[in-house]
Amino acid sequence: MRFGVIRFPGSCDEVDALLAARRAGEAVILWHSDRDLHGVDAVIVPGGFSYGDYLRAGAIARFAPVMEEVTEFAHAGGIVLGICNGFQVLCEAGLLPGALLPNTSLKFVFRQVDLEVVRTDTPFTRACGDRHRLSIPVKHTTGRFYAPDQQLRQLESDGQVLLRYAPGHNPNGSLRDIAGVCNEAGNVFGLMPHPEHAVDPLTGSTDGLLLFESIRAHVGDGVTV
């Protein structure tokens, strides 16, 4: 299987995502102005500061030509993973519910946090098996997940919350400790923590690799388009 990792001007973690994805499958870089996904099986919208985060995090990137293709791919059931800035872009693009607001500290925060896996029967978490707690770093200024009350209840009851910060580990004031949510159809997932920075015992934990392996297993089953 092949991952495609988008590179916007200002992306920072696209090479990290590429290297992480290559531990699970093949992976290529997709250029922001290219209206072509080159037949990849899953798209990763990576972390960083696309367009400098000017105006509002993710607000400009969502208008990049490649995002039209990503939107079409997502609507057709394609697997899309948004990490940090990618999560923000997907929210701005309307592919994911809710919004990311500035951290309650109003400061950038880097921290290795523990996450609770809420569901392990999804394309993004199925490889977690009985691993219900993951250690993965966060690093962002604008990561406080917000949605109106009614939508939050809906997200919970529909099982769209896939990852939560473990008690005491919420770094940004996210409502209900939400760290990652998927869309209603379950094929688009965004999270603030950086699984691509938790794939190698030399540089930290390897828990993040489970997310990439989940996607590979899912795509390998031929469930996607």
Added chain:
Amino acid sequence: MVTASSRDSRHRELGLTDSEYDLIVDRLGREPGDTELAMLSLMWSEHCAYKHSRKLLRRLPTEGPFVLMGPGENAGVVDVGGGLGVAFKVESHNHPSAVEPFQGAATGVGGILRDVFAVGARPIAVLDSLRFGEPATSERSRYLLERAVAGIGHYGNSIGVPTVGGEIYFEASYDQNCLINAMCLGLAPQERLIRSAAAGPGNLLVLLGALTGRDGIGGASVLASAELGEGDAAKRPSVQIGDPFAEKKLLECCLELLESELLVSLQDLGAAGLTSSSSEMASKGGVGLDIDVARVPLREPGLEPFEIMVSESQERMLCVVEPAHVDDVIAVCERWETLATPIGTVNDSGRLRVLSGDSVAADLPVSILVDDCPLYELEPAPPARPLYRASPPALTGEESAAETLLALLASPNIASRRPVFEQYDPVVQSRTVRRPEQADAAVLALPGGGAIAVSIDGNGRRVACDPRAGAIEAVFECAANLACVGATALGLTNCLNFGNPEKPHVAWQMVEAVAGIADACEALAVPVVGGNVSLYNEAPAGPIFPTPVIGMVGRLPDAARAGRLGFARAGDLIAIAGPFEPSAVGSELGKLLGREPAGELPPMDMQAVRDAHDSVRLKVNAGALQNAHDIAEGGLAVALAECCIAGRVGATVRLPEGVDPFAEALGCAFVVSGAPEALEGLTIIGRVGGDRLELEGRLNLAVSDLREARERGLSGYV
């Protein structure tokens, strides 16, 4: 001859002395025009010409077996094996940060990043060395700290370069004049390294990156080469504004241009903007340049030629391109949404001509800009009495050892830097093997299983006490940090932060400290590959502590065996490695007790200490040690507490006879732990285990209490 006395004082406002002005008139055989005078005043400033330090710097050893590029290029480069080079340099941005800390610190990072990618290396790590006044009592210092840290994070985080380490000290002498030194490391295949010498008459000079505006006019002369004083708020327009997004695109663009072999040479635009970058490129290449300022893309209309030539607008680079490659260069830049504008040509005239359309705004020999600034002899004299006052006492000396240790752990100079480093991304680029608080040095993996290690250090209080010994300690402290992770030092960069060099006692501090650095470099066989000097760090209350900051880079064979600072295994023995004869002079406890920062530091047997470093390094390389941590501020007790906190485990220790647990000697000895056979020949002092730190007969504290004290020290300030 026309002399300064017959003219107005325009040159003085620009920072030139009357005799310097006379020299210019003499060399030119005429009076300089407005644009020429603006250019010369910057090139002849302390910041650009090193006129009070250049002779002194000749004392530093610059050659070694691993040096690929030494001082004089945008950054020094050392060979790290596997066909790769690591470029690195530290630079100050002190005065801009004292005036506007967020942008001052941010553009300090931006500037040092450009220095590194100007030699063709991808920036892979940033470290910062910061100095502020006392956070507990100085609102200004809290403001400077909070905004400078935010500025560093703003730039480094959003450009995708990890901030992997650094150091901060708080002392009253930095209250008005904070220090912001930023160090950057870059990685490049050796064949991709590029120099800045312009070459090839007929080739084109192409300006890359941001629009040129009025920001930073006179930054190098007005701000960086004079003491701080009243009215500095009015100098805020001299501080540049950073745009990390523009620099991120510029960085990727330059690296792609180099990979495609489209450039003859490359140089960043820093202090004194186009003037210094173009004249230095011309000087190194022995060529002349014609620059047409009318072609420079401007942020606003109506800039005078002199403003365009001296603007310090950020995120710009200058390159020399063969005519046949210009279209390709512009195409790559368009892809990265980066401006590329041919603004001039290389010729063999040896002159820098500034044209504005059809008129000539300046026509100067390159040599007068780059070589002719007079170099001044320092007139050193030791001060008649101590220069720096004692801090108000925080302790009486009646406290128990336990109370003293907790107070030291909570003191801002020793406390956890977590509130600071949590604002920086240390992991982007997926190389970071040791993050802050995991080891004494940052460790970054290289392809092929090896790694590089980097550390930055410089305790100004100890240099204030004893400039030569304090500077020696700073170099050894860095080397000790590298030894703790198992790295062999390859080279160092330094940033020499001092007060006004025209004052004899400051000159004395400089001469002594540089001699100390040179001695230590020779003893350790580590060359200086580049650096920066920042003088006039004075406020009306007096000079800063003399603060030579050392950044050292080393290599270790096996990234997987990089050392850690925390105790790891209950039951391990604990030992001291290295000659350790500490004293109370210049110690953190001395400061808390209200003692004056004065007196001689303990003498160091440099050869014996080097042997100890080598021994620890080899044991770490062999995987024999469970931890290694150098004994520094706060002495042995603090070092042990730090090992316990990092390892989340306790220890029981019997202090060696006659060792004061809080006395200091930096860079000479280590706390190590491991199996008994690994510690053979070392002084065994205790054993790892439990959840308390016990120094027999002195103190017994829960590790959780140690941690709490250490976490408390800086919280609330950043």
